[in-house]
Amino acid sequence: MTNKSFKVITLGCKVNQYESAYLKEALAGAGWLQAGKYETSDVVIINTCIVTQKAAHQSRQAIRKAIRENPGGFIAAVGCYAQALPEEISQIEGVGLIADNRMKADIPHFLINGGASSKTTVLLKQYEADAPFDFLDIRSFPDRTRSYLKIQDGCQSFCSYCIVPFTRGPYRSLAPEKILHMLEVLSGQGYKEVVFTGIHLGKYGVDLKGDTDLVPLLQMVGREGYPLRIRLSSIEPNEIEMGLIEMAASERWLCRHFHIPLQSGDNRVLKMMKRNYTTREFAAIIEAIYSKIPHVCIGVDIMSGFPGEDSRAHRNSCSLIKDLPLSYLHVFPFSPRSGTAANSFKGRVDPGVIKKRAAELRDLGERKRSLFYRGCLQKEFQVLGEGWHSETPGVMKGRSDNYLPVLFPSDHIRESQLVQVLMERVEGNMVMGNELPGIKSHEVP
Numbered sequence: 001m002t003n004k005s006f007k008v009i010t011l012g013c014k015v016n017q018y019e020s021a022y023l024k025e026a027l028a029g030a031g032w033l034q035a036g037k038y039e040t041s042d043v044v045i046i047n048t049c050i051v052t053q054k055a056a057h058q059s060r061q062a063i064r065k066a067i068r069e070n071p072g073g074f075i076a077a078v079g080c081y082a083q084a085l086p087e088e089i090s091q092i093e094g095v096g097l098i099a100d101n102r103m104k105a106d107i108p109h110f111l112i113n114g115g116a117s118s119k120t121t122v123l124l125k126q127y128e129a130d131a132p133f134d135f136l137d138i139r140s141f142p143d144r145t146r147s148y149l150k151i152q153d154g155c156q157s158f159c160s161y162c163i164v165p166f167t168r169g170p171y172r173s174l175a176p177e178k179i180l181h182m183l184e185v186l187s188g189q190g191y192k193e194v195v196f197t198g199i200h201l202g203k204y205g206v207d208l209k210g211d212t213d214l215v216p217l218l219q220m221v222g223r224e225g226y227p228l229r230i231r232l233s234s235i236e237p238n239e240i241e242m243g244l245i246e247m248a249a250s251e252r253w254l255c256r257h258f259h260i261p262l263q264s265g266d267n268r269v270l271k272m273m274k275r276n277y278t279t280r281e282f283a284a285i286i287e288a289i290y291s292k293i294p295h296v297c298i299g300v301d302i303m304s305g306f307p308g309e310d311s312r313a314h315r316n317s318c319s320l321i322k323d324l325p326l327s328y329l330h331v332f333p334f335s336p337r338s339g340t341a342a343n344s345f346k347g348r349v350d351p352g353v354i355k356k357r358a359a360e361l362r363d364l365g366e367r368k369r370s371l372f373y374r375g376c377l378q379k380e381f382q383v384l385g386e387g388w389h390s391e392t393p394g395v396m397k398g399r400s401d402n403y404l405p406v407l408f409p410s411d412h413i414r415e416s417q418l419v420q421v422l423m424e425r426v427e428g429n430m431v432m433g434n435e436l437p438g439i440k441s442h443e444v445p
């Protein structure tokens with residue numbers, strides 16, 4: 001079964017995107033051809049997400065669309081939806097393979113060896129308490145400028161609204177030597193930024209022997225002096241150690257960017273959510289980060305309309321956010337998930353009210369973002385070039401280490417290169433700057 005064409009459609013988080021990169025690379029490595037966006041293909045893999053009702057709905061839609069648009073094609077529905085609700089997927093006529101997260105490593109082998117037959121195959125494997133970290137080896141990442149690297153998997157926190165612990169199993173970590181090896185490979189491929197991703201990143205190392213938590217891991221990475229920078233994906237507030245803050249303040253290769261889930265600015269709601277911190281503790285962490293790291297970007301996840309969230313609790317969220325030096329917000333309306341504790345909580349908030357509160361939070365987030373961008377003007381930042389901003393060359397787009405979306409004029413393409421940019425003005429959602437002579441792309445940042 002060679003030279004088949006395939007397509008991978010990804011929904012959800014960065015971990016899913018990393019795992020999709022593995023699927024693509026493994027199939028392409030076997031001689032399969034990746035079909036273009038508008039082409040039909042022999043095999044379509046939909047890497048699903050189930051974190052909210054909307055994500056689940058979009059996953060089902062993507063599966064149905066793939067069936068419709070690829071008559072005679074083989075459709076594989078894999079990932080979190082398949083893990084949590086395989087029977088729901090099996091109701092969709094035309095799905096040839098249902099495979100959960102634990103079976104992702106085996107999917108290319110299954111397909112390459114003729115697994116794509118007319119009857120539906122179901123590949124499911126429960127998580128054992130000592131399930132290993134499934135290392136999915138990749139050489140490159142579809143995004144040509146930055147690569148993700150999954151270093152952690154699983155969550156055992158069971159926040160009352162969250163389905164993820166049921167789909168991702170116990171805490172598991174990639175061994176430090178494998179991480180160093182991957183950084184060697186990715187820097188050799190020319191990547192200038194690697195994003196460490198995980199389901200519960202702050203728990204990195206808890207399942208490994210010795211002193212292998214996130215901070216010692218980063219110290220190890222720093223000693224190697226790779227010519228790339230590291231960005232951390234989302235990390236829980238109560239898992240941000242002072243050592244991590246100090247490292248982000250002093251090490252140029254570690255991006256000054258924290259993405260931290262707050263979820264509510266009301267202690268009563270936080271308790272119902274089973275989040276293990278108070279608003280005061282959250283504020284103390286944010287203040288510590290802000291006071292130690294100049295121009296740090298601090299993004300926050302916030303949920304609107306959790307059951308029992310009254311208008312006072314919502315106001316508490318708004319005023320906590322207003323008071324803190326935050327850079328942007330990701331706002332999520334509460335989404336009941338069956339199997340989670342909050343699904344049966346009383347005090348459901350009216351959907352119209354949830355929408356209104358979410359809109360208010362988003363508006364607040366926009367004001368925070370604009371203030372943050374303006375506070376970075378007339379300062380220099382290290383920007384990773386991503387490509388031309390439009391089809392007409394002349395203006396490059398890129399991201400600074402502190403996550404500013406930057407545009408700067410350039411007479412030659414600076415994709416995957418690190419450049420120094422002086423930020424000059426804010427235009428819409430972008431920061432306009434000018435390149436300064438300085439750091440060369442091959443230098444250690």
Ligand code: SF4
Pocket residue numbers: 155156157158159162163164165199200
């Ligand atoms: S920490 Fe809570 S919100 Fe995050 S994945 Fe685990 S259970 Fe879900």
